[in-house]
Amino acid sequence: MPSKFALDITPESLINKDLSPSYIRFFAYILSCLTVATALLAGDIQKSLWWVPVAALVYPALSHLITARWQRSNPGKTNSILILLDSTIAGGSIALLHFNPALSLFLFFLVSAGTITIGGIFGWLVSCLALIIGTVIGMAVVGMPAFSPEPPNVFTLTVGLFGVTMYSTALGYFSFKQARTLMSIQGELKKRQKESANLSRKLSKYLPPQVWGSIFSGQTDVKLETQRKKLTVFFSDIKGFAEISEELQPEALTDLLNSYFTEMSRIALKYGGTIDKFVGDAILIFFGDPTSRGQKQDAIACVSMALEMRKKMKLLRQQWRKEGISKPLQVRMGINTGYCTVGNFGAETRMDYTIIGREVNLASRLESVAQPGEILIAESTYNLVRDVIMCRDRGQINVKGFSKTVPIFEIVDLRKELGASQSFLECEKDGFTLFVDIDKIRNYDKDTVVEALEEAAKRIRDKLIV
Incomplete structure (x- = not known):
């Protein structure tokens, strides 16, 4: 696979640790094991396939142990590869189980619901393609199955519906926890943004607004540079x-x-x-x-x-x-x-x-x-x-x-x-100071200003100045 390959799965930083995708994956395999085992006991599939539910329990644990180191260093790519492998295995299992209607729909639901929840529409499309490829490979290995018109056993249907219900519940809870985690992160982000804005306003007082604005807009780089x-x-x-x-x-x-x-x-x-x-x-x-x-x-x-x-x-x-x-x-x-x-x-x-x-x-x-x-x-x-x-x-x-x-x-x-x-008049002498800015005088103050000037002029004229 390309070195940069990765499905659009939920980022590790947004995953709620109470119910991670790994737990969802284990739960899907346990439900598959239970449903296939029921089909074996009910006679819906051949007894020679007794090893399938055993493999459904062993494989996820084994794959998790093998990929643990890569999970820590590159979780996105590793999880993407595991999802595609799981989808391919599900497709091969459908062919191996001779396209049993109940089991085939059950496995398709697990792949479809899980990938659309964790990987989005792109992850779902790629996983469906991997499932089809796995089915073709399975048919090439076991041959074209003979379709049986007989309906599945009621016990197989019951356990399968129970598995679908439980898996849907788990995915719903996963989505709920992810939403709560996202809301918590958004709340923390808003708090940090508010703190950063307050800090920015304080720091901006130490720089001219033009310089501050050009730095934040990216027009000016903060480095030793002159022109x-x-x-x-x-x-x-x-x-x-x-x-x-x-x-x-x-x-x-x-x-x-x-x-x-x-x-x-x-x-x-x-x-x-x-x-x-x-x-x-x-x-x-x-x-x-x-x-x-x-x-x-x-x-x-x-x-x-x-x-x-x-x-x-x-x-x-x-x-x-x-x-x-x-x-x-x-x-x-x-x-x-x-x-x-x-x-x-x-x-x-x-x-x-x-x-x-x-x-x-x-x-x-x-x-x-x-x-x-x-x-x-x-x-x-x-x-x-x-x-x-x-x-x-x-x-x-x-x-x-x-x-x-x-x-x-x-x-x-x-x-x-x-x-x-001219709108600004001024005169400053000993005992007399006049500053008039005509543009700033309001219409409703004009009469008061004129009366004050006339009164001052009258008193100056009437007073005998030695």
């Missing part, structure tokens, strides 16, 4: 953070940082940025890997993200001021577009998905020379976003590691936000 890609890189940090960290208690400083990182991360994910790392109060984000919308759209998304972060910082300052942090915290940002090396760095046992390269360093340098609240971009980014983003030329600067001066540009705002149609 060159054109990315838009974003750096930011909080100006004056070192001074305020000396004034605040560690717990308050931790809460401030966590609230800041939470809001900035939410905005970064909104625009599709890959959050590389947090270093102190600094954030490194890049666009273009593992997913990209194209170099231009990646650059526009990165600058749009930076603008929203700057607006959010103004709201956070108001919140922090209420919590007693009077020192105004400002964010500096730098953005550059260029080819970087991105991928898994580290060791086989501990990797870090990050980016390195000259263009990454330039984004960091731009952030360090930016003024508080300022967003500086390199010329490569400016060329990609200038038709969507209003920028101001800031000349050229000398950057460590670059032999030539680097042209830089300051981000003003999205062009659609400038002029009469």
